[in-house]
Each structure stands twice: as C-alpha cells, then as structure tokens.
Amino acid sequence: MTTLAPRASTLDALAPLKSWWPVVIGLLVLYVPSYWMLAHGLWNSDDYAHGPIVLVVTLYLIWQQRAVFAAADKATRGEAAAGWILLAVGLLAYALGRSQDILLFEIGSQIPVILGALLITLGKKSARALWFALFFLLFMIPLPGFVVDAATGPLKQYISVIAEQILYAAGYPIGRSGVTLTIGPYQLLVADACSGLHSMFSLSAMGLLYLYLMQHTSTARNLIIMAAILPIAFAANIVRVMVLILVTYHMGDEAGQGFLHGFAGIMLFIIGLLFLFALDGILGFIFPDRPRTRAQA
Numbered sequence: 001m002t003t004l005a006p007r008a009s010t011l012d013a014l015a016p017l018k019s020w021w022p023v024v025i026g027l028l029v030l031y032v033p034s035y036w037m038l039a040h041g042l043w044n045s046d047d048y049a050h051g052p053i054v055l056v057v058t059l060y061l062i063w064q065q066r067a068v069f070a071a072a073d074k075a076t077r078g079e080a081a082a083g084w085i086l087l088a089v090g091l092l093a094y095a096l097g098r099s100q101d102i103l104l105f106e107i108g109s110q111i112p113v114i115l116g117a118l119l120i121t122l123g124k125k126s127a128r129a130l131w132f133a134l135f136f137l138l139f140m141i142p143l144p145g146f147v148v149d150a151a152t153g154p155l156k157q158y159i160s161v162i163a164e165q166i167l168y169a170a171g172y173p174i175g176r177s178g179v180t181l182t183i184g185p186y187q188l189l190v191a192d193a194c195s196g197l198h199s200m201f202s203l204s205a206m207g208l209l210y211l212y213l214m215q216h217t218s219t220a221r222n223l224i225i226m227a228a229i230l231p232i233a234f235a236a237n238i239v240r241v242m243v244l245i246l247v248t249y250h251m252g253d254e255a256g257q258g259f260l261h262g263f264a265g266i267m268l269f270i271i272g273l274l275f276l277f278a279l280d281g282i283l284g285f286i287f288p289d290r291p292r293t294r295a296q297a
Contacts, residue, residue, distance in 0.1 A: 050202035083119025
C-alpha cells in the first residue's frame with residue numbers, strides 16, 4: 001500500500017503537463033508546414049539565415065521554464081477570456097497569412113496563438129514566465145517589404161558617406177557618387193545587401209538575448225546596452241564595408257568578391273558582438289551589478 005502513494009503523487013504532478021499535449025500537437029499541426037516552407041525557402045538566404053537560430057533559442061528558453069507547465073495554477077475567467085480573444089486573433093491571422101501567402105501574418109500569428117493558449121490553460125503567471133521567449137519570436141518574422149524598401153536606401157547612403165569620409169581621412173584615394181565608391185582603379189557599388197538592415201535585425205536579436213541571459217541588476221546598464229544595440233550593429237556594418245573596400249583596393253576585385261561572399265557576414269557578427277562585450281565591460285565598472293538578495297526560507 002505504501003508504494004502507491006509516490007506513484008499517485010507523480011501522476012498528479014504530471015497531470016497539468018499532460019493537459020498541454022493537445023495544445024502542443026495543435027501547434028505542430030499549424031506551424032510545422034510553415035517551418036518546412038521557411039527551411040526550404042527564406043531561411044536559405046543570407047538575409048534570414050538567423051531564423052533557425054531564433055527558433056532553437058526560443059525552444060531552449062521555453063525548456064528552461066518548463067516548470068511552468070507542471071504548475072497547478074489555473075487561469076481566472078478574465079485571463080481565460082483574454083486568452084480566447086488572443087487565440088482567435090492569432091488563428092485568424094494564421095488563416096489569412098497561410099491562404100494569401102503573407103508570411104508576416106502566418107509566422108507572426110504564433111505569438112498570439114501561444115500566448116492565448118497559455119492564458120487559457122495556465123493564466124498570466126505562465127505568460128509572465130515565458131515573456132522573453134514569446135518576444136524573441138518576433139525576430140523570426142520576416143520584415144515587411146515596405147519596411148525594407150524604406151530603410152535600405154537611406155542606410156546605403158549613410159554607409160557610403162561615412163565609409164568614404166573615414167577612408168579619405170586615412171589618406172586613401174577614394175571618391176563617391178551616390179552609393180558608388182571609387183577607390184584607385186576599382187568601383188564598388190554599395191548594394192542592398194550591404195545596407196546591413198537584416199544584419200542589424202539579427203544582431204539586435206543576439207544583443208537582446210545576451211542582455212536577457214546576463215540578467216544585470218543595474219537598470220542604467222541595461223538601458224544603455226539596449227539603446228546601443230542598433231548603433232553597434234550599424235557601426236559593425238560600416239566596419240564590414242570598409243574592410244571590403246580595403247581588401248579590394250589592396251588585393252584586387254576578385255579577393256574582395258571572395259571575401260564578400262565567404263566571410264563578411266561572419267565578420268559582421270564578430271565585430272558587433274565584440275563591440276557589445278566591450279561596452280558591457282566598460283559599463284560594468286561604472287554601473288556594477290548589485291548583489292542579488294536570496295529569499296529567506
């Protein structure tokens with residue numbers, strides 16, 4: 001008789017988790033085809049190569065908070081009502097995006113769908129525990145075309161101007177006409193891919209993930225790093241373009257093109273992360289973290 005008690009308690013502990021399996025199966029039915037389409041399409045391009053990384057990181061963040069699904073918390077009526085509204089909105093967005101081939105709606109719908117399911121089944125505590133994982137899914141959503149078109153032109157212009165001025169000040173024979181740079185006998189066009197828009201998007205994701213994982217207790221330190229993520233990504237892209245220009249000037253056009261396709265993207269991430277680590281280290285001396293207080297038993 002005594003051996004039955006632990007077994008019963010184990011089953012009781014797993015009961016809330018078992019109730020979530022229908023939700024998991026429903027999510028798989030909805031979004032596995034979407035992920036399959038992305039894996040054989042958009043994720044194969046350099047602009048959206050960060051998509052699989054975002055997905056894996058999101059699953060890891062959810063796994064870290066897996067205790068939420070085994071909690072005995074139940075949603076209140078208000079939380080459940082809000083959850084049903086979010087779920088309905090998410091499913092409508094999914095249906096529209098799937099039927100009309102609008103990835104913004106199809107992929108973006110998973111956030112209200114998952115959030116709605118959490119509120120319906122477990123309440124706002126679970127949503128609060130998984131807030132960053134749901135927020136991080138935003139970086140999986142493809143940028144709308146009108147955003148890309150509106151931002152690409154100005155970014156290319158700024159990068160061309162800054163790269164030209166820095167290299168000219170360093171003594172290089174460089175000139176500019178629009179977004180075309182002439183250095184020595186070579187002409188280089190700052191193409192759309194060199195605008196760095198998608199790289200800034202993915203670097204922002206990595207920067208926010210770094211900030212979340214570090215869990216700094218200094219509010220000022222967190223805010224400064226958050227505000228610096230986009231400027232750091234922009235500066236890293238300028239460095240990348242300047243390196244490409246210098247490689248072309250000193251080693252020839254073939255070397256520049258090879259560098260562009262083989263290493264420039266990786267270098268951008270390395271430079272961006274190094275800038276971020278350096279800034280965080282400097283801020284650590286100015287705004288040191290406060291010791292964390294442990295809750296008394």
